[in-house]
Amino acid sequence: MEHELVITRRGHRTGLPITVAVHSTARGMAAGGCRLTHYPHWRDAVTDALRLSAAMTGKTTLAGLPLGGGKTVVALPAGHLPDRRALLLDVGDTIAFLGGRYATGPDVGTGPDDMAVIGERTEHVFCRPASAGGSGDSSEHTATGVIAALRAVCRQRFGSPDLAGRRFAILGLGRVGGHVLRLLAAERAHLVAADTEDRGALAARHGATWVSPRDCLAADVDVLIPAALGGLLTAASVPALRCAAIAGPANNQLDVPATADLLHERGILWAPDVVVSAGGLIHATAVELLHETPEQVAARLHGIGDTLATILQTAATTGVTPATVVDQLITQDQDRFAVRH
Structure with missing residues (x-):
């Protein structure tokens, strides 16, 4: 096992098993979201925690x-659902038990208000509402990233970072996708949008053409922006794509790593989501855990573009996929810290 610590602890209020997986603290305190969702068995939640925590090490590294x-x-x-407040307090106790080795923020099934409740039991939490002393909703900062x-993708694929006049398909108009829609509309981009929810009015308000999720995925655009759930890119879906590039905030966009090779074979430039989606994490942790200035935080957010540009250029120069470059960078970083420790 490559993880430093994995703990499953029964909450004394709810009796539910709470798993915290700490993949690495080589660079500093571990950070990652709190996910509340249904699984066939609690052991499946442990498996997910192992996978997700390893991905978080990659995200913080990059x-x-x-x-x-x-x-x-x-x-x-x-x-049935347990008493939510009781469950969040159980989560807070579990994180406090780790004594500062790990801090949590929002993920699937949780939000800023939930972080405030967890914060009643531990100081090792981020993305609390501003009224509770936190940095608030991270979605706008994710969209900024x-x-x-x-811009980095358009520069690499089309020779210019300009977004005006480019065609984008946004699949998912939730909190992050909605902000991305607004920002691209302000850049005078041509937009297509879709969601499983009825958000057609939001799309129309920003001049986007509303289509079905299937048509959005196969839209003839410059860049497809996955902004909903992961697992979208598969051996079955890749042949239907008509975009030149893919870059979006949805996590775990590839169903399996080999799908990156399928995209590469089709000439579709895929920007690894572990880089693209980092804005919310960067803002919240830089503000609440690292106590950086607004100028420092802004520089980190805009640095996402520089990081991605380097990855894409390295991939193009060496003839490998951006996913391969990302894996190499993460491995090199972990090896460096392992030697140092």
Whole structure:
């Protein structure tokens, strides 16, 4: 096992198993979201925590943060929901038990208000509402990072970072996707949008053409922006793509690593989501855990574009996929810290 620490602890209020996986603290305290969702068995939640925490190490590494990777995952019981406040307090106790080795923030099933409740039991939490002394909703900052990444992608693929006049398809208009829509509309981009929810009015308000999710995925555009759930890119979906590039905030966009090779074979430039989606994490941790100035935080957010540009150029020069370059960078960084320690 490559993880430093994995703990599954039964919450004394709810009786539910709470798993925290700390993948690495080589760069500093581990950081990662708190996920509350349904699983067939609580052991499946442990498996997910292992996978997600390892991905967080990659995200903090590529973002240049002095932090490691971790994750909290709670398997909710089928058929009924526990007392939410009691569950969040149980989560807070579990994180406090680790004594500062790990800090948590929002993930699937949680938000800033939940972080405030967890914060009643531990100081090792981020993304609390501003009214509770935190940095608030991270979605706008995630979108800022996405725009920086899109400029890097357009520069690499089309020779210019300009977004005006470019055609983008945004799949998912939730909190992050909605902000991306607004920012691209302000750049005078041509937009297509879709969601499983009825957000057609939001799309129309920003001049986007509303289509079905299937049509959005196969839209003839410059860049496809996955902004919903992961696993979108598969051996079955890649042949239907008509975009020149893909870059978006959805996590775990590839169903399996080999799908990156399929995209490469089709000449579709894929920007690894571990880089593109880091804006929210960067802002929240830089503000609340690292106590950086607004200028320092802004520089980190815009640095997403520089990081991605280097990755894309290295991939183009060496003839490998951007995913391969990312894996190499993360491995090199972990090896360097392992030698140092």
